[in-house]
């Protein structure tokens with residue numbers, strides 16, 4: 001069979017040829033493949049620069065979702081690219097059991113130095129779901145090593161999301177992803193989400209959070225001595241529609257976990273690395289979790305890598321003469337040096353470019369640009385936490401009656417935005433901005449213009 005080099009594919013007809021070849025062999029993630037190519041266009045991308053992606057036909061797309069929340073400083077960021085290249089020429093990978101390497105060591109030191117106090121140990125994984133699996137297993141196992149094998153349950157939050165592997169999926173509460181696999185999954189206890197969108201009329205976000213924390217406490221009390229850990233996405237439930245909640249919930253959750261001898265797992269896979277305004281979201285509540293799960297932005301969006309940070313208390317529970325008491329979990333690519341080198345370069349940019357301070361200006365600009373859209377008759381809420389901003393579309397605006405999901409309003413917005421050169425990928429009927437931090441004034445202006453027309457398009461009768 002005659003094949004062609006994809007690099008030679010350019011221009012519109014070439015883009016079509018590419019699509020045909022791709023759809024003949026590739027199974028894309030999180031996609032009903034039957035919707036390709038008609039309902040959903042497949043977009044072949046040739047290169048990325050800054051906040052922009054460039055298609056093989058030359059069309060440019062502003063990446064308003066940071067390519068699934070992974071990218072921090074723009075595509076092909078030269079300093080990170082350089083660090084990966086240099087590392088690849090020295091050591092691409094080495095078994096991490098019994099062996100050590102510089103990027104792995106330096107990254108662990110850097111993460112411990114930047115993380116909330118008390119998180120003094122780093123265990124590497126290679127994606128976010130793996131980090132969640134690691135935290136769940138470590139929590140259970142450390143209780144067991146303390147002779148407390150009755151703790152076999154986890155508490156997770158309504159509307160939460162923690163990944164797609166069976167254990168991580170078990171902790172999630174998004175029916176679209178979970179329902180079909182339910183017979184295979186662990187059954188956590190679900191506590192109601194502290195989501196401020198679901199507050200009672202007139203109730204403040206803080207009061208809502210505290211009311212939900214009381215319900216969390218009741219759930220712990222009803223299952224005394226059986227809970228390993230509570231797992232939460234701090235401040236923003238991202239996959240659940242960028243739902244946001246008050247940090248008071250995290251403070252109370254920390255106290256409740258302590259009172260009931262359970263761990264707190266903070267899944268900051270999406271919200272970590274500055275998305276919420278602080279380097280880690282937990283900082284805004286002034287708490288330290290027992291486990292901090294990191295991935296996505298960890299490498300600046302370049303390579304799959306994850307890290308689970310934990311405490312000396314958890315770590316010490318595994319030290320023993322018996323191998324069975326050790327944490328025998330491993331992935332072939334644990335501590336991959338290329339990923340660690342990318343992560344180190346990414347962390348260095350936070351310091352050299354004063355990223356968090358500059359993002360405060362960007363976040364304020366995002367708020368100002370989004371404000372006029374809040375009065376649209378079908379916008380129920382515009383909400384923001386740092387560099388994450390979301391528009392909740394409903395059939396009657398502030399009445400909060402959801403559109404029938406079969407309407408696929410978000411898909412209309414997606415297609416419209418794509419035709420105007422913006423990658424907006426709504427979650428159901430929630431449009432959101434989660435751009436790379438390099439996004440400029442003009443780009444944000446363009447994003448706001450296209451979002452305004454995308455909302456028009458999505459809410460047309």
Ligand SMILES: *Cc1c(COP(=O)(O)O)cnc(C)c1O
Nearest residue numbers: 127128129161162163267269270
């Ligand atoms: C994306 C995500 C995960 C899963 O990470 P993957 O690398 O996609 O497996 C877990 N938790 C949260 C909060 C996420 O947003």
